[in-house]
Amino acid sequence: HSNREMWFRDFFPSNVCPINAKANTFYGIMFDAGSTGTRIHIYTFVQKTPENLPELEGEIFESVKPGLSAYADHPEKGAETVKRLLDMAIDAVPQHLWKKTPVVLKATAGLRLLSEEKAEALLLEVREVFEESPFLVPEDSVSIMDGSHEGILAWITVNFLTGQLSGQNQHTVGTLDLGGASTQITFLPRFEETLKETPGDFLTSFEMFNNTYKLYTHSYLGFGLKAARLATLGALNMEAVDGQMFHSSCLPKQLEAEWHFGGVKYRYGGNKEGETGFKPCYLEVLKVVKGKLHQPDEIRGSSFYAFSYYYDRAVDTNLIDYEQGGVLEVRDFERKAKEVCDNMERYNTASPFLCMDLTYITALLKEGFGFRDNTLLQLTKKVNNVETSWTLGATFHLLQSLGITY
Ligand SMILES: O=c1[nH]cnc2c1ncn2[C@@H]1O[C@H](COP(=O)(O)OP(=O)(O)O)[C@@H](O)[C@H]1O
Ligand SMILES: [Ca+2]
The missing domain is CATH 3.30.420.150 (Exopolyphosphatase. Domain 2)
Structure with missing residues (x-):
């Protein structure tokens, strides 16, 4: 933090400080690919001070049914459902933060029960959807947890x-x-x-x-x-x-x-x-x-x-x-x-x-x-x-x- 930022802080209560509202806000997008449905969680965090835990500001949540495993024989259709949810994040996250906002999908038991071949095909299609999005795609961003x-x-x-x-x-x-x-x-x-x-x-x-x-x-x-x-x-x-x-x-x-x-x-x-x-x-x-x-x-x-x-x-x-x-x-x-x-x-x-x-x-x-x-x-x-x-x-x-x- 520069001195100028700290200077601002003394004049504003922390929750309305303009510096806090901008510089220290960040987002994370997590998909839960469950056996009965796929859900997107878009979290907003604020790091008020470097030494404390980031504070969770809010969550945007949406879900669709059925889950990815229902598309075992149509992986591209399964990935379509993920894409539609991810479009919500385009609206929710400010454009200048897209590149810094990670997107990850973790699948649970539904995909664990599929054959490796079918599960992999689904994950591959989802990976493509992520790569085409404007968000930060970390290594191993799509996996079975x-x-x-x-x-x-x-x-x-x-x-x-x-x-x-x-x-x-x-x-x-x-x-x-x-x-x-x-x-x-x-x-x-x-x-x-x-x-x-x-x-x-x-x-x-x-x-x-x-x-x-x-x-x-x-x-x-x-x-x-x-x-x-x-x-x-x-x-x-x-x-x-x-x-x-x-x-x-x-x-x-x-x-x-x-x-x-x-x-x-x-x-x-x-x-x-x-x-x-x-x-x-x-x-x-x-x-x-x-x-x-x-x-x-x-x-x-x-x-x-x-x-x-x-x-x-x-x-x-x-x-x-x-x-x-x-x-x-x-x-x-x-x-x-x-x-x-x-x-x-x-x-x-x-x-x-x-x-x-x-x-x-x-x-x-x-x-x-x-x-x-x-x-x-x-x-x-x-x-x-x-x-x-x-x-x-x-x-x-x-x-x-x-x-x-x-
Ligand atoms: O975000 C959530 N918060 C709390 N419960 C959730 C959430 N998303 C789904 N669930 C619940 O998870 C259950 C379905 O399990 P799921 O589809 O995740 O299977 P799995 O965990 O065996 O893969 C339902 O009871 C549903 O209400
Ligand atoms: Ca679950």
Whole structure:
């Protein structure tokens, strides 16, 4: 900073200082290519003083459905959806900053589940869209993200937004993300015991804002809500599903329908003759989760932030308000699952999968991760008007690696 800039600062409150408004504002564009949709996050930051963390000024967010993986056989059409979102950034970012504004896309479980050939073709087309844009395209700007990074970056986002990463007293919170195709759990272990009993590949050291965090994190591929539906139906990872009908006690008895996921068409329906309801459904779902996940003792007594499909299904069943979010206990999901599954006819306006989804969430929390009935879950979509998504953590990481911030 030149002396002239500092001279200005003495005369203006920092938020209206004309120097602050111009010289220290910068942008970052992060795409989340999720299994069910593609989203753009355009972040604005202000670096008020060189020694402090950059402040997040705001976020512009837009999304499209379906996700890139639905274009597995038409990669150029998939890239088209990215281009349309990127056009928003042309309007949002001032022209003189285009060349300094990095654009990155990270794909998650949807692309992890595709063949390498199909995934690569999609990424290649997106790369071309980026190269043709006026923005800064860093090396490796389009990639499939490592599952462990997905959890860590979401943890960074939530703990940054709740103010836990600055200052002395850091009481970080763990995070639970339930996507369409994979699910993540991340927390900062407090006990030596946890570190000892955890498999090595569940622990990752991560540097951010001049601190090193040794986090417990894992991404379970195939355990996202939609993948779990297929697993429950017995249709996950099937080579050919043409014409075959998949049944479940978690679905309305008379139901017969079709469902598209990851570019594949599935036929599914209820148990016309057999049982339906919470009990048989829970047993069915249990087969999908039981004994498949690592259960760290430490988490049983602590509370977690939960978002994505945990949030969506809690909203769908009026457990929380869409705008406000709320605090739930694990048993609230179970209570709701029983209510929905044992009265499936009454709930026939909502998704036919509502019973299965709630039952899966219950089983995943209790039998999968080993949470107690009274474990508290803080359900949040936004903190201070910013989406609780791994994309903010990823943008910090990106800006840091480019030397735009540190
Ligand atoms: O920006 C966001 N903030 C919070 N939740 C989001 C955001 N974007 C998508 N989601 C949620 O993510 C879930 C879908 O998961 P996604 O499509 O990301 O699958 P994946 O993570 O398995 O690839 C939905 O519950 C959707 O509401
Ligand atoms: Ca996701």
